[in-house]
Amino acid sequence: MKIYDCVPGLEFDESLDFQISPAWFLDGTHSVPPWTPMFGWFWINFCRHGMQYGAEKLSLPTVKGWDWRFKDGGAYLCLLLVKTEEERKQREARFREAIKPFIDDFDGMWNGFKGELLALYEPVKTVDLDKATNTEQLETFEKIIAACRRMWGIHMYLMYGTYTAFVLFENMTRQMFGFDDTHPDFHALTSGFDNMSFQIDKDLLELAKKAKAMGLDEVFRVNSASEMRKFLQTAANGPAFLKDFDAFMEDEAGWRIERMAEINVPSWAEDPTPAFNMIKMSLEKGIDYSLDEERKKREATRAETEKRLMEKVPPEARSWFKMILGVAQNSALFSEEHNHYCELMCHSLIRRTLLGMGRRWVKSGAIDAVDDMFFLFPDEVRKVGINPDMFNMRPVVERRKAEWKGWVDRGNPPAFMAEGFTLEMAMKGLVESMDPIALKVVVGSMPVARPELKADLFGVCGSPGTVEGTVKVVWTEAELSKIVKGDIMVAPTTSPSWTPVFSILGGVIVDRGASLSHAAIVGREYGIPVVMNTFQGTTVLKDGMRIRLDANMGAIYILDK
């Protein structure tokens, strides 16, 4: 049987792709564990499109975005560098104009794009897939494909623009104050903003407070989160609470998916267990705090830091310095908020659409289970979509699923390198590209081991502070429930839907991350220490270990050796 590529045209091919770049890096932040074929198709096609579109629209002088390849569920990327000095100069001239909206009115621009995205999502969100005709289902699928393509265009255009400013700002703080983006003052300057993700966390806490006020804390305490709805329906005040809860899911939180860069796990809208769990955890750990007050404190710290540092800036430099600071602050805000409007909403709608079609395909006999949809790719959906009863996709699904399990078991290598090319050479290339996203999200700073500290593990500061606590290694959202107040979460990386747990954490350690990755940004918002790029935190540290985390030094000490 002929099995086509999962991502036709963009599967990694050594013989051709080493001609484009001698090194291809695994996107460890997003494609570990390996993706399903359907999600890989969306990401590789459109994240790739978005980056090249963003780099082109901004006319970045040195880089034309990234090229992406799919290989065994892993995303491999390289940078498309501008080749000639002449072209670089032409791009520079266009950049001068293209970057201006980011300085003049970032909020206005971002608000406009949010509106555009919501309008693209709306028909996909509101269609009743079970009543829709087969043709209408396919049309909905085409709509979410188009929306996803546009989403990545907006996402990467804004990310390139804001991160350019962020890198510039970091350079400025290094020159003027002698610190980089791992310094507490830097974090103070770029945190404490209100945004959509923060809003959801706040409303979740409000719901917990409401549950307590309605006398429902006992219901939450004794029942498991997965069955909470059932028990609430029969409890006094339960239905009233559920009404508020459902409105909250409908308006804000239903979009959350445990793994932002995948579609094979339920969104909160489908399965609100994680939300019930968050409320349960809040009630158990105490709700007598206010996230608004926390944020106001951070706001005050930001204002104070700004004032103090401004004194060190020569008076004639202040107005432009302030301008750079403003754009850098937009970067931090965008970093935290865009996930909601971009990946989370779009990916949960892709999932919703595919599940809707999948239900019909199961009935028609094209596949066995709705989740099998994730082992197809769009051309196959198009092939089958109008007359699912005419096709049997089981053999394709079966083989792809088996392959996918193999990918997951094996894992993917961190890079593919042409012969004679080393990792050092490749890293040097990344840094020299000055690609702001490569620097701030993917690569991050490499930890420097300092023998004099006698620490057991080193990483890079993502959010300052020191703390002692018990290790909880977390690979999936389900494991979040084992965390108790003050624990130090150790994870490969963190996802936006994990954000609420930050309010009870003592600290966070992630294997990979840079100053603008999720764990760092949220850690700074919540004011807890975060260490990133330990590479081996999840293997060295074990559940129950007592450790001391000194994020300022990027050092981790195991206390009960």
Added chain:
Amino acid sequence: MDMDCKEIFWLDELSKEYNDMVGKKCANLGELVKIGLRVPYGFALSVKAYETFMEETGLKEKVSQIVEKEINAGLDVDKEIGRMIEMSANIREAIEAADVPPGLAGQISNYYAELQKKTGIPDVPCAVRSSGAVSMPGQMETYLNIRGMSEIIRNVKKVWASAFTTRAIVFRIQNKMPISWAPIGIAVIMMIEAKSAGVILTVLPSAGDLDRAIIEGNFGLGESVVSGEITPDSFVINKKEMFIESRTVSEKTKMVVYGPCGTTVEDVPAELCKTSCIDDREILEIVRIAKDVEQHFGNPQDMEWAVDKRFAFPENIFWVQARGAKYTKKEAGKDEEYVIDLMLQLFRK
């Protein structure tokens, strides 16, 4: 406006509408009083006082004769600088030697007596400053620490005489103006006993930054700051949020104080020279007031302040000057272009 043009006014009788009558400085001081600023007590001799003096003493005619005679004798105003200087000296000498007509002298005497009463200080030391109604060469004379009636009169005449500097005469001849025409007023104001003094600009002049103000000050009188002879203390203040963004306390070795007659330069006491000449409270009060004045006049201000050691905060802050500040207007988008340059620099590494 129907205004009675007197020969002498109290400062608090004036406002900017009196510009033509008493000159800019006096009108401005009057305006400062009017908007509630603490200005040292004082009075203004109007342009009319100057004219009365020139006419009643016969100097107006005499000066014209001197000039006409020289010109008739073939004086080339452009080339014969030596003769011009000599002529100017002659005229000024004549003015300074003339007696002020008794009526006018009596008036000055009355006002000065009243000023001594108001301040409670006998022979109250005063600053005698010229106050031109239009921009003309000369007219920049300021005499400090002038005590007693006869000294006041003598220095008032010196200011009037300053209308006949060589340059001023040449200017009038070239512009075919009456030779003795000089719209010059004089401010006679009580000297401040300055702990410290200096200037405030409600704009950063070179950056054209309207959100910030800069204060410069030194111990003693403000002259050392204005003249630029010492490196003053300097403070940059964020006007919007009202905090001190930066401060440079420099080593101030000299200060200007007033002696028995006029001013002298003295060493700043060793224990003081590295300390700030004003405290934060005074700085913020100075900015607060300057902001009000800026708002009143509608443009950035260049103001001279003094902290008088005889009074307690905030009554110790006095204002002696307010005028529109000269500054480089920020070109729109200049910061933005610079920021973009910096961004492009990133990609060039």
